[in-house]
Amino acid sequence: MINPWDKIFVEDFETALKIADENYKTASNKFDLRARGLIKLLQANYSESLKDFKLLKEKETESNTISDDTYLYIGLCYYALDMLDDAVEFFESPVKKPSAFKYTTDISLPPAILYFFSLKTNNAKALSIAEKVLNKKRTPIAEFLTDKVSEKRFEDEFVISELENRRKCRLEFYKAIKAPKNKDNGKYIQHIQSCIKLKGLFLEFEYYISKVELEKINR
Secondary structure (H helix, E strand, O other): OOOOHHHHOOOOHHHHHHHHHHHHHHHOOHHHHHHHHHHHHHOOOHHHHHHHHHHHHHHHHHOOOOEHHHHHHHHHHHHHOOOHHHHHHHHHHHHHOHHHOOEOOOOOHHHHHHHHHHHHHOOHHHHHHHHHHHHHOOOHHHHHHOOOOOHHHHHHHHOOHHHHHHHHHHHHHHHHHHHHHOOOHHHHHHHHHHHHHHHHHHOOHHHHHHHHHHHHHOO
16 A cells, blocks of 8 residues: 555645545555544644544544544644634543553653643643643653753753754744743744744644644634
8 A cells, every 4th residue: 555644745635635545445544544634634624634533533442552642633623623622621631641541652742732722722720730740740841841941951952863853843832832921922923833844744743733823823
């Protein structure tokens, strides 16, 4: 089978979607279902992306292979659709019950995304949950968001050469999170735009949430 990511990487999303869809119809592979959901996110087709990620969640639950970022992508689709009560449920789950998830992309990712969401939606309860978890972690992202390290130290510890583009993409998103806290909307938009420009090979959750956020800003 042709890998849809070969087309995603060169930004031929229409062809990538056709490949992922045909592959999934042939083999019902979770890899292709995830790719299909991500392509629909890239095309801003959030309601259809949501359907794919909810189906992926069902399949992962059945096979005991559930990943926290599947929940985050469902939450993101709900956020894009302005369904905030549903969004917070899925953003909170990996933070409140991490043992329920078989796989994680980064232990700092779920609480950091919940932290972002709570700041953007003025959700004090979610903010408290996110801050409590972040304060317990000793990772560059967690320590930066909780003001334990400077921006310069965060950059030095977080960006590594073999993943430079992907890490820089993520770095810009976390810099953006700090901007509203410091009441600097100009820097916030600048960092969001930088995250999107870097793209992170379309492999990083932070790219997708930045894309959705910029669309919300530009409405």
